Amino acid sequence: MSLLELRSRLSEINALNAANGMMHWDQQCYMPPGGAGARATHVSILSKMAHEMFTDSATRKALDAAEKEVGGDSENEALCRVVRRDFELATKIPTALVAEKAKLQSEAHEAWVVARKSNDFKSFVPMLEGMFELTRQEAEHLGYKDHIYDALLDQYEEGATAADCRAMFDVLRDPIVKLVKDIKDNGKATSDAALTGDWDIAKQSKYTESLAKAIGFDFERGRQDVAPHPFCTGWSIGDTRITTRFQPYLGSAIFGTLHEAGHGMYEQGSPEAWDLGPLAGGVSLGIHESQSRLWENIVGRSKAFWSHFLPSLQAEFPALASYDLDTWYKMINQVEPSLIRVEADEVTYNLHIMIRFEIECAMLEGSVAIKDMPEVWNEKYKDYLGITPPNDSDGCLQDVHWSMGLIGYFPTYSMGNLLSYQFWTTMAQDIPNQDELMAQGNFAPIHNWLKQKIYSQGRRYAPKDLVMRVTNKPIGADDYLKGLTAKYREIYSI
């Protein structure tokens, strides 16, 4: 009875969130410029309604009662567990602080856009100081045991801590810095210049959709549209949407689509019985990213994958017809230390994240003043990547996250990278012929394995528990480093 009441209450909040999700999707994909003002108003009203409805004492009452009721049923126990977690996250921070941060977010975001455009970090400092201060307050309300960072990270990756991140990066740092250096000093580079051109947009759209379809993104229960930045969203298992963009670099659409389709298939793979309820969808940002990176990098940048798709790619884009499989494989796996995270290759990517994590910790601890961020940033880029940003716009101003108050978010990208290899390596025990299947264009066994082990679990198990259940070990860098090193040493003949 209480469970029913809880579910009914949550279904109203779910409908409000679905409305907001669609408004966000539409804003990115179709909204005419004149719609912006009303959209902001509508989203703000609907968000407020959803937040108030969820944090109302009636939710707590229904949840308290439901928790007493479900003993023994593990699915309903899981439901209560995730609702409890969401409820605590939503109610621990005082409403006044939520409102203050929301206000600062919109101001800071605007200030960031201006500062980045005009390469003026100084003008952004007061906003950033305010944002770190409010986030620090948030963390105190959320509570933590060891490090203030833990409270923030937990919002995005349940149970993960700064110590986990430090351990992860400590293992990654040297081998990756060394691999990057080896590649730079001794590797045989292959030009990927041919990937940049004036590619037909309709063809890109058609071709990337065919790739998404091939790996198992269900277009009967989803679609792909064009947006300025690729993302995945959705409001039911039957309606999950991805976006892509078309740029001079053809890989942008191809690998972007595989990445978002990875997110999308995870969402599409929740059990139907859980649709519109709290157990449906992805369990954490790190696990979500592991699914997108698995399809983007391990599958989409593999030689086996392209042994199947290169002919159709070359038929669609004749300018690429002269490259053999081996050359093409090297072209799409070029490693180049660069300034911009979102354009980084698979090898250097985690170094970008490591830098951000170290800076976030220093800022939160107060060991470095926010005004000094550019120096720290540039030093770390020099140390880890061997390059120095010529300006702050391509340096510490490049990411939107901090202006939105998303502090403690970045490490989930690296966790996703590690986990993608960890899941893939585990899968190989059940499916030893992964390469052979990909070369046949037969992705169903791989998709089904992921669906059974991960997608269909939704939010049932906490991320750490899920990783343990699937791979029999906690998150680690072994599989990742082993896979990455083998792949790139071969590609660069080192």
Next chain:
Amino acid sequence: MSLLELRSRLSEINALNAANGMMHWDQQCYMPPGGAGARATHVSILSKMAHEMFTDSATRKALDAAEKEVGGDSENEALCRVVRRDFELATKIPTALVAEKAKLQSEAHEAWVVARKSNDFKSFVPMLEGMFELTRQEAEHLGYKDHIYDALLDQYEEGATAADCRAMFDVLRDPIVKLVKDIKDNGKATSDAALTGDWDIAKQSKYTESLAKAIGFDFERGRQDVAPHPFCTGWSIGDTRITTRFQPYLGSAIFGTLHEAGHGMYEQGSPEAWDLGPLAGGVSLGIHESQSRLWENIVGRSKAFWSHFLPSLQAEFPALASYDLDTWYKMINQVEPSLIRVEADEVTYNLHIMIRFEIECAMLEGSVAIKDMPEVWNEKYKDYLGITPPNDSDGCLQDVHWSMGLIGYFPTYSMGNLLSYQFWTTMAQDIPNQDELMAQGNFAPIHNWLKQKIYSQGRRYAPKDLVMRVTNKPIGADDYLKGLTAKYREIYSI
């Protein structure tokens, strides 16, 4: 203070309605098949929330208080007047009856789809009987003075009555039946077969958008998408959306777009200060239809309009290059008594409406049994249009309205037709060179006149008052019959 409270309450309801509006738009334009189930759930939850929030006693209290507060301010008085009207319409019908009708609507709609497909009126009779019965109950709750029909019609066209409709159709019947007969017996027909072909969809889309833009539909504050049935929707003055469809008959996209752009420009023309509030938007279905029909028929099917656009049309669609202006003008104005309302030409259209109105009255009065509808329907088609439907699918099963419980709705189409000519004739007093302007492709003076007189009035005046303010007389058939007769006697050389 009370007014502020009322506005704040209404703004939440507005956001819920906007969300529902977007969900409807998306469902028609983009939603993948798998999204249908969740969409129905979300829409039903959001509708229920909006209805409950609006009909809550807190709204009544705020409204009661606001009404006392606004004396003297005519804009706020108007605001209270329309909210009071909406509130009474929403609260007079008991919740149980609303729910019962909603349930029957979804069943009856499904039954109608099947019945129409299989030409099986008999199977639809129980649903239709139920729908008329529930609608009768609704009317009793809404209340009326003279005829039960008045209560129903008033929902769509404030203040209009069955007597008004009867008077309107009594004036229309003989002259139109005679005009149709004259055209058939003595008119010189021009084949419009060349309008049907395998037209390029991208070209149709581009060309119809250029027409909508030319007459003043603002694409910075709106867009056009493709949907199975053309419609206009929106959720702010800055975001009004129209849809079109592409069929073998080229006129479908061209005149459909002009029609929906007419609706759209009305919505876009509300004062910005009223955006998201109760005074924004169209005041009634009849006035709304007058705006769509004015642009579709009076402007879009005029010789002057095409003297400007024919060259660009022929450049885009070379298959039409051989027709001179005079022939083209006749081609797009062919009159042909036909079975299907939505495909009817301008002259016969009102006969289709008249038949539906007469049948609705008879059904509501109980003077004809619902099971006998096909006979009555077919007799009337024989009498007024001189043709007999070969089956019920193309006869009394053709319209979706009754299956949705939209009884008392049809006459607003005819009111729109009459008013389009009445407004146009009034406009000619201020803008005597309407034809000259259209021939120049200069639609701004016409658009601005409509904006000033009608669009910018939003829902401020009741429809009857608006008509009186703009045209100095109540709705009548004079201008319509005069304009129509002159136009078609010339076209058919009779």
